[in-house]
Structure formats: C-alpha cells, structure tokens
Amino acid sequence: MNHPNDIQVDAAVLSLRGVSKKIGSKKIVDQLSFDVQEGEVVGLLGPNGAGKTTTIRMIAGLISMTEGDVFVRGSSIRHEWKKAIRHVGAIIENPEFYPYMTGYDNLKQYQRMNDWISNERIDEVVRLVGLENAMKKKVKAYSLGMRQRLGIAQALLHEPSVLILDEPTNGLDPAGIREMRDYLKTIAREEGISILVSSHLLLEMEQLCSRVVVIQDGKLVTVRSIGENNASGHEQKNFVRVLFRVGLLEEAKNVLGSQNDAEILQVAQEQNELLVALRYKDIPDMVTALGAAQIPIYQITELKQSLEDEFLKWTGGNRIA
Amino acid sequence: MRSFNKLVINEWLKMSKKRSFFIPYAIVAVVAVVLAWALKRWAGDMVGSAFDYTAMMSSTHGFGQFVAMLAVIFTAGMISSEHGMGTIKFLLIRGQSRGKVLASKYVAALLFALSLIVWLNVISFASGAVLYGTEHASGAWRDIWIAGGSSLVYSIVYMSLTFMMGVLTRSTGAAMGVGMAAIVLSGITIPKSFYKYVLFPNVDLSVYSHGGHPPIDGMTLPFSIAILAVYIVLFLGASFVTFKRRDIA
Ligand SMILES: Nc1ncnc2c1ncn2[C@@H]1O[C@H](COP(=O)(O)OP(=O)(O)OP(=O)(O)O)[C@@H](O)[C@H]1O
Ligand SMILES: [Mg+2]
Numbered sequence: 001m002n003h004p005n006d007i008q009v010d011a012a013v014l015s016l017r018g019v020s021k022k023i024g025s026k027k028i029v030d031q032l033s034f035d036v037q038e039g040e041v042v043g044l045l046g047p048n049g050a051g052k053t054t055t056i057r058m059i060a061g062l063i064s065m066t067e068g069d070v071f072v073r074g075s076s077i078r079h080e081w082k083k084a085i086r087h088v089g090a091i092i093e094n095p096e097f098y099p100y101m102t103g104y105d106n107l108k109q110y111q112r113m114n115d116w117i118s119n120e121r122i123d124e125v126v127r128l129v130g131l132e133n134a135m136k137k138k139v140k141a142y143s144l145g146m147r148q149r150l151g152i153a154q155a156l157l158h159e160p161s162v163l164i165l166d167e168p169t170n171g172l173d174p175a176g177i178r179e180m181r182d183y184l185k186t187i188a189r190e191e192g193i194s195i196l197v198s199s200h201l202l203l204e205m206e207q208l209c210s211r212v213v214v215i216q217d218g219k220l221v222t223v224r225s226i227g228e229n230n231a232s233g234h235e236q237k238n239f240v241r242v243l244f245r246v247g248l249l250e251e252a253k254n255v256l257g258s259q260n261d262a263e264i265l266q267v268a269q270e271q272n273e274l275l276v277a278l279r280y281k282d283i284p285d286m287v288t289a290l291g292a293a294q295i296p297i298y299q300i301t302e303l304k305q306s307l308e309d310e311f312l313k314w315t316g317g318n319r320i321a
Numbered sequence: 322m323r324s325f326n327k328l329v330i331n332e333w334l335k336m337s338k339k340r341s342f343f344i345p346y347a348i349v350a351v352v353a354v355v356l357a358w359a360l361k362r363w364a365g366d367m368v369g370s371a372f373d374y375t376a377m378m379s380s381t382h383g384f385g386q387f388v389a390m391l392a393v394i395f396t397a398g399m400i401s402s403e404h405g406m407g408t409i410k411f412l413l414i415r416g417q418s419r420g421k422v423l424a425s426k427y428v429a430a431l432l433f434a435l436s437l438i439v440w441l442n443v444i445s446f447a448s449g450a451v452l453y454g455t456e457h458a459s460g461a462w463r464d465i466w467i468a469g470g471s472s473l474v475y476s477i478v479y480m481s482l483t484f485m486m487g488v489l490t491r492s493t494g495a496a497m498g499v500g501m502a503a504i505v506l507s508g509i510t511i512p513k514s515f516y517k518y519v520l521f522p523n524v525d526l527s528v529y530s531h532g533g534h535p536p537i538d539g540m541t542l543p544f545s546i547a548i549l550a551v552y553i554v555l556f557l558g559a560s561f562v563t564f565k566r567r568d569i570a
Binding site for chain 2: 057060061062063064082085086088090092093094095096097098099100101105109110112113114115154158
C-alpha cells in the first residue's frame, strides 16, 4: 500500500484521508480528513444533512467512496475491507434487529459471523450494557433505550478497536441520554476502545468527547479539542469576554477603552452593560481602574463561549449574544 | 466452509423463528391428508397405492407447483426484509463478504424448497400408506423421484428468478409478483420455434418422463437442462453483481 502520511495512519486507530462521496453531481462529503487516536472519544458534529451518516456509512464500507480512503488500524477499507472492518463496531442510524427474535438470539446471529466470539463474550457485553434481564425477551418488546443498548452490545461483541455510533442518543429521554453518556464513558475506559460519535446535540459532545470534528455541507469546518478551553492554566493567558454592568456607562467606556490589552466588543446602552475582551489575569486591574474613577460596578460576568455558540458560528447560524 | 455453514444457519433461523414459518408445512400436510381421504372416498379406483399417490402429489401437476409458489413467497422477502427492517446494516459490517452473505441466503432458500418437497413426499406417502397400502409395481420409486426431482428443479428456477428480483428491486411485492406471474405463465406455450429458448416451456422437466412429448418440437431433456442452467446462471449473476456493488443506504 502506498499512501501519504504513513506515520500518522499507523498511529491512529481510525483515519480518513480525503474521503469524498459524490451522488449525481452533488458532493455529499467533500475531501474529509481526520484521525481518531487510541482511546480517544471524538465527536462528529454537524447540522442536519451535513453528511455525518454518509461519512459513517463510508467508514463501514456500506457505501463506496468516490475519492480517498479510510484506514482502520492501518488497513484500508477500500482494499482490505475484511481486515479493516474486523476492528470496527458500529451502529448506523437506528439500531435495527430482527424483532421476532429475542435479544439473545439476535446477538447469537452476530456471534456466528465471527468465530472468535465466545459465549462468555456475549455474557460480558450484555452485562456491560446492563441488559441481563432482557435477553430472553423478543426485541419487538424492547424500548428504544434497550434497543440502543443492544446495538452497543452488538457493536462490542467482536472486540473492535473503534466504536462508531451515529446519533446514539437520538430519541432518548434526558435520563436515557445521561445513561448512554455514562456507559459510553465506562466502555471507553473498560474496553480501552476509541469512539467516534456523530451528533448534532452539542451539549452531548461537550460532555462526552475530548475532541470534536465539525462538518458542514460535507466539508470539514474545524477540529477542536474540548477541555483545553476550560483549563484554568490556559485561562490565565487567554482572553476572556467579561460583561460589566456599571453606573456611568460613558465614563466606564473611557476607562476601559484606555487600558492596554482590553477591547470593548459591545455596548448595551439601555442595560448599562459593556462587553469587554481582556486577559483573565487583568480582570482585577480593570476593577481597580473602574473603582479609582469612582464608577459604580453592579455586576461582573464572564461570558463563556459555549461550544454551541461556536458551533452556530462555524456553521453560519445566527448567534444570540 | 464452516463459516459459510454458520451463515446458512443464521439465514435458516431468520426464516424459522418467524411465527408464520410452520404455515406452509401445515398447508401441505392438511392438503395431502385431506386429498388422500377425499380421493379414496369419491374416486376409489383412481389411486392404486401410496406410491401412486406420492408421485401424483409431488409432481408439478399435483402439488409441486404449489410448493414452488410457497418457495417464491418465502424467497421474495429474504433480501427486501433486511433492507426494510434496516438489519442489513449490521449484517454487512461483520467482516463476511457480501458474496458469501448473499450465497448463504440463496442456499437457505434452496433448503427451504427442498424441505417442503421432502415434507410433501413424506406426508403423502404416510397418508397414502394408511389409506391405500404400499403394494407397488417396479418403477414406482423411480416415478416418485422423477416427480419430486422435477418439482424441485421447477421450484429452484422460479426461486432464482424471485431471488434476483428481490435483490434488484429490494421490494417483496415486486419479487413475489414477478415470481408468481412466471409460475402462472409457465402453463402457456407459444408453438413457435424461438419459444423453446424462453424459460417457461423448459421449466417442467417431467414432460420428458414416460416417453412424453416436449411442448415444442426439437426440445430434448439435455436441451432443457442447458437452457435452465443458463437462465439460473444469469439470474444469480445479476443478483451477485448488483448486491456486491450496491450502496447500502
Ligand atoms: N442516496 C442519496 N442520494 C442523494 N442524496 C443523498 C443520499 N444520501 C444522502 N443524501 C444527501 O446527503 C446529505 C447528507 O446526508 P446525511 O444523511 O449524511 O446527513 P447527516 O449529517 O447524517 O444528517 P442528520 O443529522 O439529519 O442525520 C443530505 O443533504 C442528503 O439529502
Ligand atoms: Mg444522520
């Protein structure tokens, strides 16, 4: 095999290299490249129709790629699909099972397709997803949450290196979403497995993933590490956005405007508010300066830019400041 | 090979775990028993022995055609139901090649048709034995084999057609419709020379038994077998090529 970025490909559990999908004249996925490293939980984020499901179908080899390739543990999905797919466990859109069979019979189906899956392994994954008491029930009697769990059991059965989940919290209630998040974290830890989760639920991604890959219209928009932004060590050096509610707006504007490294981003006349970008470590100096000018301060709030705000900015949605 | 057998077991279980699975066997059993009794009651001298009755029932003119219809009904849903339920997405990401998966489905369909014909023969023989006894002339076994064998070929041909339609259209209705229409059409023969290259007049190989006349002049048993083989290869070829290349949406 001859491909660029050999070193990266070998280190990453999953890597996409210039993957494109064209249907008709429309590029549904366009030159998408990103990696998922060992043990990493990565979010694939994008609004409806961004191409998340299409990307995941290509990773699994369910649909062909127009361009590019996907490597799983260094094996090409295009050329060594069998070798590559062995390391992939996936749920694409909804987890669908044979409804007239029991949960156990459904898992047995997949056990027969890979000869290294033991009966003990079935018991193990069933325990991991907490479905011990539902295995003898027919799947048509399962709730959506139970089907999601069975889907994850199915995906883990053959001990994959990377789990690919397409909107796993779709249709779950808040408790179900929380539960799903918790046991995905458990799985990542206990099975030492990498996870790629697609979603348009940003909050979910923030709480689950260490990195998000944002796509829109099939194109990569940005790759962001989560966590990093919130680490206090970074905040010392980084600029933050602080909202000051003051008594004398014009005077406050003059004082803050004259400070080095502080920029007034917005002025809200009616509310007597100023939105200022400044260094975290400089906040006390600002307060002192305002105090020295005898300007009353009623409120100081740091405006954290949530991933949601950023997401909407990246994807061109209207941001509400 | 072992892994392929396991795939066939999977397919068999997918069929047999459905609650409706026993229905074709039940229909075949009820008809075979009731007909044996009715013929005895109202046409006492028509059937000589269990051998006669079995050969009659399992031939394409008896109940063999109905078995083919049942096989077509079951085959029609094999592919489309996986698409319809969405289970195909799990089925095709387990590291077994698409060709193997499709072949296992075809083999399971063949086993289903075979099991129905064996069942038809067993029940017919059993009910015939009770009502008519088992006295027989030489060649009675051969008649049963010819009847059952030609019914099996008949079923396989139409199942293959249905199988292909199922793969191509992903629709149970379309596949079943085409399969059934073909079975009905096979009764019609156009007495023209070109028609012998068409599937229909060749499907029922039992016409060549007992020195019978083929539907169109110039047709022979090897000719019909060759024609059927070509059609089956075409049906399966189209199925496999399509299934392997298809984008699973
Ligand atoms: N077979 C197809 N033919 C034509 N267009 C398609 C096909 N499949 C998907 N698309 C289009 O490609 C785009 C991406 O679809 P995709 O399902 O990958 O989006 P998604 O990110 O998963 O969206 P969602 O969040 O709604 O699930 C959509 O605009 C869709 O209409
Ligand atoms: Mg989707």
